[in-house]
Amino acid sequence: MSSTQxxxxxxxxxxxxxxxxxxxxxxxxxxxxxxxxxxxxxxxxYLLVVIFGPSxxxxxxxxxxxxxxxxxxxxxxxxxxxxxxxxxxxxxxxxTRLDLMIALLVxxxxxxxxxxxxxxxxxxxxxxDKVIMRVVDVMFAFPAFILAMAITSALGDTVQxxxxxxxxxxxxxxxxxxxGEMLTLRTRQYADAAISVGNxxxxxxxxxxxxxxxxxxxxxxTLVSGWAILDAAGLAFLGLxxxxxxxxxxxxxxxxxxxxxxxxxxVWLYPGAAIVLAAFxxxxxxxxxxxxxxxxxx
Amino acid sequence: MSNFFNFILRxxxxxxxxxxGVIILVFLLTRxxxxxxxxxxxxxxxxxxxxxxxxxxMGLDKPLIVxxxxxxGQLMRGDLGDSWRTSQPVREELGIRIPATLELALxxxxxxxxxxxxxxxxxxxxxxxxxxxxxxxxxxxxxSLALFWLALVGVYIFYYLLHWAAAxxxxxxxxINEPPEITGLFLIDSLLAGDIETFxxxxxxxWLPACTLAFIVSAPIIKISRSSMKDVLNADYIRTAxxxxxxxxxxxFKDGLLNAFIPILTMLGIVFGYLMGGNLIVEQVFAWPGxxxxxxxxxxxxDFNAVQSFVLLIAVVYVSLNFIIDLIYAxxxxxxxLE
Numbered sequence: 001m002s003s004t005q006x007x008x009x010x011x012x013x014x015x016x017x018x019x020x021x022x023x024x025x026x027x028x029x030x031x032x033x034x035x036x037x038x039x040x041x042x043x044x045x046y047l048l049v050v051i052f053g054p055s056x057x058x059x060x061x062x063x064x065x066x067x068x069x070x071x072x073x074x075x076x077x078x079x080x081x082x083x084x085x086x087x088x089x090x091x092x093x094x095x096t097r098l099d100l101m102i103a104l105l106v107x108x109x110x111x112x113x114x115x116x117x118x119x120x121x122x123x124x125x126x127x128x129d130k131v132i133m134r135v136v137d138v139m140f141a142f143p144a145f146i147l148a149m150a151i152t153s154a155l156g157d158t159v160q161x162x163x164x165x166x167x168x169x170x171x172x173x174x175x176x177x178x179x180g181e182m183l184t185l186r187t188r189q190y191a192d193a194a195i196s197v198g199n200x201x202x203x204x205x206x207x208x209x210x211x212x213x214x215x216x217x218x219x220x221x222t223l224v225s226g227w228a229i230l231d232a233a234g235l236a237f238l239g240l241x242x243x244x245x246x247x248x249x250x251x252x253x254x255x256x257x258x259x260x261x262x263x264x265x266x267v268w269l270y271p272g273a274a275i276v277l278a279a280f281x282x283x284x285x286x287x288x289x290x291x292x293x294x295x296x297x298x
Numbered sequence: 299m300s301n302f303f304n305f306i307l308r309x310x311x312x313x314x315x316x317x318x319g320v321i322i323l324v325f326l327l328t329r330x331x332x333x334x335x336x337x338x339x340x341x342x343x344x345x346x347x348x349x350x351x352x353x354x355x356m357g358l359d360k361p362l363i364v365x366x367x368x369x370x371g372q373l374m375r376g377d378l379g380d381s382w383r384t385s386q387p388v389r390e391e392l393g394i395r396i397p398a399t400l401e402l403a404l405x406x407x408x409x410x411x412x413x414x415x416x417x418x419x420x421x422x423x424x425x426x427x428x429x430x431x432x433x434x435x436x437x438x439x440x441x442s443l444a445l446f447w448l449a450l451v452g453v454y455i456f457y458y459l460l461h462w463a464a465a466x467x468x469x470x471x472x473x474i475n476e477p478p479e480i481t482g483l484f485l486i487d488s489l490l491a492g493d494i495e496t497f498x499x500x501x502x503x504x505w506l507p508a509c510t511l512a513f514i515v516s517a518p519i520i521k522i523s524r525s526s527m528k529d530v531l532n533a534d535y536i537r538t539a540x541x542x543x544x545x546x547x548x549x550x551f552k553d554g555l556l557n558a559f560i561p562i563l564t565m566l567g568i569v570f571g572y573l574m575g576g577n578l579i580v581e582q583v584f585a586w587p588g589x590x591x592x593x594x595x596x597x598x599x600x601d602f603n604a605v606q607s608f609v610l611l612i613a614v615v616y617v618s619l620n621f622i623i624d625l626i627y628a629x630x631x632x633x634x635x636l637e
Binding site: 138139142143150151226230234239257265272276287 | 434435439444445450465572575597600605609612
């Protein structure tokens with residue numbers, strides 16, 4: 001009896017000791033990826049702006065102010081004002097909400113639909129697999145931006161349509177990644193074991209195998225978030241999708257582009273910088289995640 | 299050798315199927331437009347009668363499948379239809395704009411190639427050193443830059459502040475005549491004609507948009523060169539060669555480069571396809587009279603014969619590049635033919 005208790009105690013003590021040193025080890029491990037940490041911090045900063053930004057700004061993002069149009073940056077207007085006299089800092093802050101929402105919705109939509117389809121065709125194969133993969137090939141024949149552009153112009157200029165268009169353009173990436181993983185996973189012994197104890201095949205595919213097939217897609221999801229911001233802003237810059245007077249980074253840069261020859265740099269510089277910093281952060285986190293996973297495997 | 303021809307034939311059939319898929323997709327996309335193109339063409343003051351007449355003329359009153367039949371029939375004959383905005387044949391309109399886009403895309407491609415591949419290889423060779431870190435940050439930054447914003451920064455610095463580049467209004471200063479057309483590329487044509495003034499002017503207009511595009515597309519080239527070179531350098535046969543004392547430069551250039559070449563080549567194909575289509579934004583900022591700008595005008599006026607043809611052209615360029623790259627693979631690496 002006492003020996004059993006002893007062994008139980010040992011078991012209880014050991015994990016906590018190991019996990020503490022493991023925890024410190026993890027911290028030390030992550031400090032080897034400073035760019036990854038930097039990316040995470042930048043994204044956290046953007047999230048803070050999304051949550052608290054609008055309540056900290058004093059101006060309205062859309063109401064014109066004819067008293068101070070195209071005003072230089074000063075202490076009242078740190079980023080200056082645009083041709084309607086609207087405060088650019090306020091508009092950049094409000095646009096953060098919209099652009100980040102687009103990024104996250106595009107990433108999660110294309111991730112969930114793409115991985116689900118990839119899971120099904122990868123596990124079951126057959127004619128459905130052949131048809132879907134042909135369609136994926138056709139979609140890969142377009143640069144994602146061109147495809148998103150064509151879909152947006154077909155659906156019409158709304159935020160919702162932009163999200164659908166960009167998500168559609170990136171869904172093939174997730175189908176391909178998840179399908180590839182599923183092809184190897186379905187031959188594993190535990191897949192056979194799960195079937196042999198009486199699980200229906202859909203349950204094996206979705207509950208047992210799919211979670212193990214998602215790692216590459218999660219990295220991809222981070223990258224797609226960054227690309228979605230660039231694409232949505234690029235479409236808006238061309239006058240597609242999100243249109244003025246909405247406060248959106250691409251729209252704002254587009255409004256500033258008309259000022260390029262006359263030298264009012266602040267109109268386009270700040271919203272563009274907001275796009276680039278956000279995309280940079282998502283790219284750093286995505287690349288970092290990939291590096292961390294390959295290191296951990298080694 | 300019969301393997302080789304089997305491989306080519308199979309790839310060729312797949313390419314044809316892909317092109318056909320592209321045609322279907324493009325057709326469906328443009329027919330989903332919420333606006334009635336006949337009504338748009340007729341203008342806001344037109345009555346129902348005129349709209350009906352336009353619909354008949356454009357064949358929009360027929361069932362979708364009949365429209366598709368007519369459309370593919372036209373395509374087979376190389377007819378892309380007429381632009382509804384200008385009433386000109388789309389094929390001719392695209393044709394006269396392709397050289398402008400090609401000149402820009404080729405220049406950007408060459409800059410990115412000579413810049414990106416060596417940087418990636420150096421980064422792989424000095425893996426995890428400070429050089430590697432800098433190159434990687436640079437590549438990530440390139441992947442994160444919004445093309446339109448970078449173009450504006452370039453114009454502001456190099457045109458507005460420094461006057462190193464010409465005004466962003468096309469390929470030549472107004473008043474300078476186009477060189478006699480041989481290749482359609484102004485840099486080459488002006489040299490062939492011995493016209494140094496025109497060459498200088500064309501160069502002044504070209505270098506900034508070309509460098510802007512090159513900066514963006516060098517990012518994926520650097521990344522793929524670095525990772526494929528790293529894979530090769532970590533391969534067993536290279537380690538063995540290193541261990542028996544083969545000099546590092548020979549390792550790098552003779553054994554490393556050729557094997558790292560295949561993934562790099564794939565990326566180069568993607569990049570060139572992107573440059574042909576994705577420079578829509580740069581053409582917009584620099585008022586470059588290429589197919590991207592044409593497509594933008596067509597998009598903003600719902601001229602969907604023109605939009606359709608542009609998207610189709612880009613996709614066909616992409617698919618054909620893939621086919622050509624597959625052929626090069628098969629020539630380099632016999633194993634691929636067997637698959």
